Amino acid sequence: MCFNEEKIVNEIIHFIRNYFKDNKLKGVVIGISGGKDSAVVATLFTKALGHDNVEGIWMPCNSNTEDYQDAKLLCNKLKINLNEFDLTNIYNLFNDNIDCNIKKTSLIDANINLKPRLRMTTLYYYASILSKTKNGTYIVAGTSNKSELYVGYFTKGGDNSCDIEILSDLTVTEVIKIGEYLKIPDKIIHKIPNDGLSNQTDEEKLGVTYHDIDLFINNELSSINIENQNKIVKLHNNNLHKFTRAKYRKDNNENRNICR
Amino acid sequence: MCFNEEKIVNEIIHFIRNYFKDNKLKGVVIGISGGKDSAVVATLFTKALGHDNVEGIWMPCNSNTEDYQDAKLLCNKLKINLNEFDLTNIYNLFNDNIDCNIKKTSLIDANINLKPRLRMTTLYYYASILSKTKNGTYIVAGTSNKSELYVGYFTKGGDNSCDIEILSDLTVTEVIKIGEYLKIPDKIIHKIPNDGLSNQTDEEKLGVTYHDIDLFINNELSSINIENQNKIVKLHNNNLHKFTRAKYRKDNNENRNICR
Numbered sequence: 001m002c003f004n005e006e007k008i009v010n011e012i013i014h015f016i017r018n019y020f021k022d023n024k025l026k027g028v029v030i031g032i033s034g035g036k037d038s039a040v041v042a043t044l045f046t047k048a049l050g051h052d053n054v055e056g057i058w059m060p061c062n063s064n065t066e067d068y069q070d071a072k073l074l075c076n077k078l079k080i081n082l083n084e085f086d087l088t089n090i091y092n093l094f095n096d097n098i099d100c101n102i103k104k105t106s107l108i109d110a111n112i113n114l115k116p117r118l119r120m121t122t123l124y125y126y127a128s129i130l131s132k133t134k135n136g137t138y139i140v141a142g143t144s145n146k147s148e149l150y151v152g153y154f155t156k157g158g159d160n161s162c163d164i165e166i167l168s169d170l171t172v173t174e175v176i177k178i179g180e181y182l183k184i185p186d187k188i189i190h191k192i193p194n195d196g197l198s199n200q201t202d203e204e205k206l207g208v209t210y211h212d213i214d215l216f217i218n219n220e221l222s223s224i225n226i227e228n229q230n231k232i233v234k235l236h237n238n239n240l241h242k243f244t245r246a247k248y249r250k251d252n253n254e255n256r257n258i259c260r
Numbered sequence: 261m262c263f264n265e266e267k268i269v270n271e272i273i274h275f276i277r278n279y280f281k282d283n284k285l286k287g288v289v290i291g292i293s294g295g296k297d298s299a300v301v302a303t304l305f306t307k308a309l310g311h312d313n314v315e316g317i318w319m320p321c322n323s324n325t326e327d328y329q330d331a332k333l334l335c336n337k338l339k340i341n342l343n344e345f346d347l348t349n350i351y352n353l354f355n356d357n358i359d360c361n362i363k364k365t366s367l368i369d370a371n372i373n374l375k376p377r378l379r380m381t382t383l384y385y386y387a388s389i390l391s392k393t394k395n396g397t398y399i400v401a402g403t404s405n406k407s408e409l410y411v412g413y414f415t416k417g418g419d420n421s422c423d424i425e426i427l428s429d430l431t432v433t434e435v436i437k438i439g440e441y442l443k444i445p446d447k448i449i450h451k452i453p454n455d456g457l458s459n460q461t462d463e464e465k466l467g468v469t470y471h472d473i474d475l476f477i478n479n480e481l482s483s484i485n486i487e488n489q490n491k492i493v494k495l496h497n498n499n500l501h502k503f504t505r506a507k508y509r510k511d512n513n514e515n516r517n518i519c520r
Contacts, residue, residue, distance in 0.1 A: 008510065015508045023501070085357055093350050094385060099343075102389060110388035117384060120417050121377040125354060128370035129362060142505065157380050157421035164506040241283070245402065246424040248275045250268065 003174055005181035009044065012166050016048035019164065026136025027053035028164070029127045030143070031119055032075060032082060033196065034067030037143040037167060039074050039188045040179045044166060045141060051079040055138070057126055059119050061087040063196060070188050077185075083126065087118050112198050116158025123162075139163035147172040147213045151206060151232060152239020160242070171217055172210040207231050263434060265441035269304065272426050276308035279424065286396025287313035288424070289387045290403070291379055292335060292342060293456065294327030297403040297427060299334050299448045300439045304426060305401060311339040315398070317386055319379050321347040323456060330448050337445075343386065347378050372458050376418025383422075399423035407432040407473045411466060411492060412499020420502070431477055432470040467491050 019025070028045050032038045038056075045054045056075045058068060075082035094114055095107060123140045130138040142162030144154050146169055154160045167175055172193075179189035193202040193210075203209050208231045212224045216232045224232075279285070288305050292298045298316075305314045316335045318328060335342035354374055355367060383400045390398040402422030404414050406429055414420045427435055432453075439449035453462040453470075463469050468491045472484045476492045484492075 011511060012508050019506050083359075090350055090353050090357075093353065094382075097345055097350075098385075098389065102393060106389055106392035109392065110385050113388060114381065114385055117377075117381040121374065121381060122354075124377065124417060125358075125370050125374055128373060129358065129366050132366040132369065133362060156423075157384060157417060161417035161421060162505060163416075163501070166508040168507050169509045241423070245422060246279050247428050248272050248426040249429045251271060 003177060005177050008170070008174075008178060009047075009181065012044050013048040016045060016164075016166065020049065024137070025139055026134060027055065027130060027138040028141050029055050029057060029123050029130065029138055030141045031123055032056040032058055032071040033143075034070035034074075034188065035191055035193060036175060036179050036184070036189045037145055039070075039184045040175055040182065041141055041143045041166060042074060042078060042080065043179075043182045043184060046078045046080055054078070054080045055126065055130060056080050056082040057123060058082055058084050059087050059122050060084070061091050061115050061118070067196065070185075070191070073185060074188060085122050085126070087115070087122065090118060091115065112195075113155045113158065115196075116155035120158050120161045141166070142168070144168055145172055145175050146170055146217060147210050148202075150217055151208075151213055151235040152242050153202065153206060153235075154242065156242045171214040173214045206235065208235075263437060265437050268430070268434075268438060269307075269441060272304050273308040276305060276424075276426065280309065284397070285399055286394060287315065287390060287398045288401045289315050289317060289383050289390065289398055290401045291383055292316040292318055292331040293403075294330035294334075294448065295451055295453060296435060296439050296444070296449045297405055299330075299444045300435055300442065301401055301403045301426060302334060302338060302340065303439075303442045303444060306338045306340055314338070314340045315386065315390060316340050316342040317383060318342055318344050319347050319382050320344070321351050321375050321378070327456065330445075330451070333445060334448060345382050345386070347375070347382065350378060351375065372455075373415045373418065375456075376415035380418050380421045401426070402428070404428055405432055405435050406430055406477065407470050408462075410477055411468075411473060411495040412502050413462065413466060413495075414502065416502045431474040433474045466495065468495075 028049065030038055030042050030045065032042060042054060042056055056071065058071050060068065072082060091114060095111070098107070127138040127140050140162045142160065142165040144159060144165065145167040148154055149168055170178065176189055194200065195202060195205070198205060208228050212228045213232055215223045216229065221229060288309065290298060290302050290305065292302060302314060302316055316331070318331050320328065332342060351374060355371070358367070387398040387400050400422045402420065402425040404419060404425065405427040408414055409428055430438065436449055454460065455462060455465070458465060468488050472488045473492055475483045476489065481489060
């Protein structure tokens with residue numbers, strides 16, 4: 001295996017410190033879910049910036065108690081603040097505001113994607129307030145990993161709206177290795193990932209395992225059965241729109257010829 | 261003048277139709293503010309897709325009555341739905357949820373940027389619900405123009421989170437020309453732009469006029485005084501971070517050498 005945890009951790013710490021120094025930033029805001037990705041992100045930022053400059057935000061919205069306990073466990077271990085911002089009432093108001101003639105079943109998908117967008121909004125809200133109260137700019141860290149991004153398993157304008165990403169080039173397999181190297185509690189690092197939104201695990205929802213996705217990303221196609229290869233290709237292609245916006249551009253050549 | 265309104269309008273309609281056809285989309289959701297940008301966007305989408313496939317959303321949050329009347333005037337003229345979604349209670353809950361020890365003055369900037377993020381969240385919420393209830397995919401249209409984008413006058417994760425942009429290559433001067441060509445009411449097209457957030461006009465807030473920004477974009481520097489040139493350069497450079505995210509990337513060359 002050529003993946004060197006120590007080297008990657010040092011590179012990430014170096015990357016964070018340089019970025020903060022170059023841009024005269026003070027601190028970072030991280031949504032703490034109780035899962036592995038936000039745990040690894042919080043640990044690396046704490047190593048890079050010190051615990052005073054890292055703020056965890058726990059944003060429950062019909063969330064489960066175990067996740068809260070794990071979020072608390074992590075932040076206690078790192079000695080970082082865990083701010084609580086309950087989104088339940090805000091989330092419910094979205095449902096209440098919508099025309100009552102709309103069937104509840106039509107709201108299911110809308111509600112699933114509503115939560116990550118409200119969480120992004122909350123993280124930026126905290127970043128802005130902390131920038132005032134602590135006299136220095138706070139930015140928002142993303143927690144998406146390379147495997148999730150590859151299959152488009154994120155919400156546009158939600159968890160992919162952030163200022164800095166440190167896991168976006170690391171597969172789930174690699175994030176777990178980094179988490180073990182950083183001695184993050186096993187129950188967090190090896191928790192079965194779910195989005196906390198749809199009552200399904202990530203892998204149930206995707207229809208493929210992260211193990212297969214990671215093999216695919218590393219071009220090890222012969223280790224994955226054809227059906228799962230097809231699923232991965234389809235997820236990737238169908239979600240490519242999430243990385244871009246369609247933009248009209250003037251037909252510049254013609255305009256230039258007329259103008260000049 | 262080499263700007264040909266008719267040609268640009270036809271190009272945009274063609275661009276929208278092609279994009280919807282290629283991606284098998286049904287309709288579009290547009291936040292209607294009562295200002296010129298959303299009016300031009302709504303008019304062009306209505307021309308391209310027909311009034312049944314365009315949904316306007318009015319999202320007041322301590323908004324003024326005149327803007328609502330203009331939003332209503334526009335949508336009546338276009339024969340498109342104007343859905344209303346009042347964000348005031350949701351907005352207030354954000355303030356209420358925050359620790360009461362934080363001074364009100366620390367919330368000002370946070371609140372200004374909160375509104376566009378809640379509006380983006382609402383537009384996607386409608387797009388998702390309409391996709392269910394109308395049996396076909398609805399997407400979210402952005403309304404930013406090239407001048408605003410150039411100086412970074414938008415909220416990250418807010419008004420710049422959308423699926424399709426048709427004004428992002430048109431300056432304010434050009435958007436106004438298109439609006440006049442489309443016979444959008446003068447009171448909308450020539451309304452003095454303000455963000456509806458900070459009680460200042462855009463130009464007061466930016467400290468420069470859109471006229472100067474548009475000259476700058478067209479490289480006509482000799483027509484702008486030095487002080488305003490400097491302001492525009494500074495706004496542009498200081499807001500470049502809004503267009504990107506800092507991303508850690510593995511030092512691939514080295515990893516490749518070890519692996520292969």
